[in-house]
Amino acid sequence: MTNKNKHVEEAYALAKEQYANLGVDTDAVLEKMNEIVVSLHCWQADDVSGFETPDAELGGGGIQVTGNYPGKPRSIDEMRADLQKVFSLLPGKQRLSLHAIYGEFDGKQVDRDAIDVEHFQGWIDWAKQQGIGLDFNATCFSHPFADDGFTLSSKNEKIRRFWIDHVKACRKIAAEFGKQLGTPSVHNLWIPDGSKDYPVDRAGYRAILKNSLDEIYAEEYPKEYLKDAMECKLFGIGSEAMVVGSHEFYMGYTIQNKKLLCLDNGHFHPTEQVGDKISAVLQFLDEILLHVTRGVRWDSDHIVTLNDEIMLIAQEIVRNNYLNRVNIGLDFFDGSVNRVGAYVVGARATQQAFLQALLEPTQTLLNYEENARYFERLALMETMKTRLFGAVWDYYCLKNNVPVGGDFITEVVNYENEVLKKRK
């Protein structure tokens, strides 16, 4: 054993004792970490560009990537290499969430309403090799038919029909992911539809969207293959006055139709907390999807860090035993830093939030609460923030054969020097 590993083990032994004195069994917590499966969003790899055409880039839809850091993958092979690097630096289990613009179209012009399983078979085969599940997303932006700001709620029947056919094709592909990989695929639907300035016919657009969804979801797929999620938003760039698919809209739709609601924690007013919403919506829904992100002012998509918001999300899921009802996905995109590093920071922060939540002496806190001992409750919560959490995390990484502490930084920098910098 190296000296460094010995220190990790020794620190863990101290941490184990410290948590045991608080009634927390760290070995059991590390076992439980196997149940935390994070679905990495493929679009951080290349700034949401996709591979439909050689010069494809994110266009419109109320989302934006800034930055031009070198090393962006130029092909699906390069993207897979980057993703494999990311997976190699993360402890535990992950999945990958693909967007429809990441098919293998082999230089052919395949429009979104014509995509099929054949364009994603390469991804399925790759996922099998990696031993991971795949999730999927319709891409209702970066397309001329999305340029006027309305897709599934469009009053132009040709445009609306095009997007209905696209989302139907996406559900078919996702169900095939689930079938071939033996783990249900979550298909998430986010559409940019909305209005920059005050619309008159809010109701009209929402009625059209509802009709489109009814048609899209009319086809049923086995639950073991496909889970359907829909993602709400308060506003986007260019849709400040109204988003058709608002929280109330999709909350109503998913409850009525037994679908999954996707809560992206960058999609609400900054004083609202998704952590507070989880136990509310799960009174009425069987499952939800999360898009874990970090909102900064108007942007909803900064790299996740271990902040209070993420902690509350993890605590609420763990405290209420919701792990089998919450699908954890990531959603951020930053082109201003090493993109591989961005994934590792964001994914590790998310995993750390769950590890910290699992290390909480919940029963003690609950006893304080139920006896109105609110000072003790607050004080213990604060105390937990400074327990030897880092030692447990490091040991978890060591046991999973991935870099401990900040050692992943060197790994990312080496990959940049050896691989990313050679991409021109």
Ligand SMILES: C[C@H](O)[C@H](O)[C@@H](O)C(=O)CO
């Ligand atoms: C690229 C994703 O579909 C997108 O980020 C969506 O999930 C979203 O959050 C839009 O604001």
Ligand SMILES: [Mn+2]
């Ligand atoms: Mn999102």
